[in-house]
Amino acid sequence: MRITLLHGIHAVRDDGTPVKLQPRMRAVLLVLLVEGVNAPVSADRLLELVWGEQADDKHTLHNTMSKLRARFGRDRIVRDPDVDGYRFVAGPGTHVDLWAWWRLLDVCTEMSRSDPYAAAFLWDRALGLWSPNSLTGLPGTIAMDALCHGLRRERLKAVEQKSEVRLSLGRHAQVAAELPALVDRHPEREHLRELLMVALYRESRPAEARELYRRLSERLRDDGGAQPLHALQSLHERIHANDPALLDVVPPALPAADLAVMRSGADVSMLSTARMWSALVDEGPDGPDSYTTAADRAAARFVQAITGAELGRRQLENLQYGDRFVRRAAVDHGIGRFLELGAPVPSARFSLHRGARLARQGTRFVYANPSGPLADHARERLHGVEGVDFVQGGLDDPERLLAQPSVRALFQLDLPPDEREPVAIIDRHNLNVTPDSLDPRSLYAALLDGLAPGSMLAVTAAAADCLSTQVARYIEEVQRDAPEDEHLVLRGRERLAEIVPPGMEVLPPGVVDAFDLWAGPRPAGRPGGFSQFVVAAIKR
Structure with missing residues (x-):
């Protein structure tokens, strides 16, 4: 189920049908998702937030809750008789955009310190979750206004943090362009005004910066004689004195990556x-x-x-599966030649050729990736490693890949077929960006055609079977900024089985979740929202 609070309050079931919610139900849902996740919300608190002074007894509340529980399920909205209240229980596949926002706040804050260049991009994506009409159409009770004000204050704080990162990177022009409207709407946010004044000064617009301070001072004086906070007063004095130190900004060094x-x-x-x-x-x-x-x-x-998916762990499982496969291929099947399709840059932690050579000395390895720059970079890093090469090419063009000298030598295509050794092809990435319109089954068949019996194929694929509509939507949103030939293609378990070419025998246990092939102790629990399947086959 997908529940949206930051783009209007509504819910959509997994089959795409909307949950019909009356205005009071929307308000109650908001309260439960803000305050009733880790602990129940008491009936008195719900009455205070949703009905305010109109609350005379609890009959109306319980009647509304009964209808809400009928729509969402009594296992999702649970009544707690000990405190005469209710709490929300998130089942598998439940996506709440507000919770995602909170997770992003933590990540953005951490990245602002550890990786500010990436944080600048991430803050933009996080703030994009909010629409201008968020949290509207709710009861105008004092308690509800305070709750919504707190959520909006979180967003303003995030804008300030994003602006701080931009200023630290020397991107004052962006801050000067974005903040004026917000400062006008929120004159009480003095730190927001301070950030804009710094940006304007660095943009050689000191008069505008001083004007911002003058307008706030007049407003405070008219409202009771208060003065701006000390930080803002100090900044104004430095701007008035044309302090050159305000212009000194040295962005951090660009990361090695x-x-x-x-x-x-x-x-x-x-x-x-x-x-x-x-x-x-x-x-x-x-x-x-x-x-x-x-x-x-x-x-x-x-x-x-x-x-909310542990994608890092899923990617780690994928890499671990690749290492496990090459070892099994080397030890159990005597294979000493390997080709990886869609290969990333081999690293000290994850290099399939290292794993294969631990199992069998003298193995030959060729990595392939469609990206020319990536292949060149990886080849340079592998320089001097005997029997290992990195070439440009991919699953989408087997003929071009087979024309690469390193691949021809690996496959021994210049030898008679009966003199060739088996080769193992592993694809943990390329299939995931290969559309069905290219017929992956025939592409694999073209690569395997000239290989000796005993050759193997191992494939992992991002799974559509357990992917929620919401997760798919966010992945698609991210992919809009990437080249079309890198867009993720999701396949189900049955579709993965169908891409195994004729003449290849699927090895036990067949098509399974990569999680179930974890080598060694497994992590507790199962990640949600994203999964991948694996299959291995041998040429007979």
């Missing part, structure tokens, strides 16, 4: 979903193996926070 992408020649103005998924398991933007932009990292954290 961004520099690596820039040096490779990639288009840094475009989000890359491939790099975005890698950002979920990178050791940080300054890690030696990181290859992401600030926009990539922000998009990754946004999707993870907004969906």
Whole structure:
């Protein structure tokens, strides 16, 4: 179920049908989702918030709650007789945009310190969850007004934090363009005014900055003789004195991950979903193996926070499955040649060739990725590693990939078929951006056609079966900023089984959730909102 509070209050069931809510029901739902998640909300508190002075007894409340529970389910809105109140129980697949907003606030605050370049993007995405008409049409009780005022104050605080990050990055022009209307609407927010004054001064507009201070001083004097806070007074004095120190802003150094992408020649103005998924398991933007932009990292954290899914763990499971597969292929099936499709940049933590060589010395490995800049960057990092290469190419064009000298040598295509050794092809990423219109089954068949019996294919795919409509919508929103050929394609369990080409025998246990193939102790619980399936097959 999807419940929206920040774009008007409404709820939609998993099958897409809306839940009909009367005005009082919307108000009660808001209260339950704000105050009744970790502890029940008492009947007296509900009456105070929703009915105010009109509340004379609890009969009307319980009648409304009975109707609300009938619409949402008694297991979702639970009555607590001990306190004569109600609480909201979030079942699997329940998405509440307000809760996602709260998760994003925590992530944005942390990233503002650790990765300000990414935080600047993430604050924009977070604030985009709110519509201008949020929290309207509610009862005008004193308590409800206070509750909504607190939520709106959270948003204003977030705008201030975003502006602080922008100023620290030297982006004062953006702050000067965005804040004037907000300062006019919220004259009581002196810190917001302070940020705008700094931005205007750095934009060589000191007179406008001083005017902002003068207008506030007059307003406070007319309202009772108060003065602006000390911080604002001090800033005004420094602006009036043309303090050059106010102009001294040294943005932090661009992280190593961004520099690596820039040096490779990639288009840094475009989000890359491939790099975005890698950002979920990178050791940080300054890690030696990181290859992401600030926009990539922000998009990754946004999707993870907004969906409530532990995408980092899912990506880790995917990488662990790849390591487990190459070891099994080497030990159980004697395979010493591997091709990975859609490969990320191999890292010290996750390099399939390292895992394969722990199981069998002398294995040969070729990584392939459709991105030329990424392939060039990865090849440079692999320079000097014997028997390992990184080439440009992907599943969408088997002929081009097979023409690569490294791939031809790996597949031994210049030898008679009966002299060739088996090869294992692993695809943990490429299928996820390959549409059905390209017929992935025939593409895999073209790659496997010349391979010796005993060759293997292992594929993981993002699963549509357990993906909620809301999660899919947010992923689609993020993908609008990425090239079309990197858009995520979701497939169900049955569809994944169908892409295995003829002549390949699916190995037990068949198509299963990657979570169920975790090697070693499993993490507690199961992530929600996002999953992936895996399948392995052998050529007979």
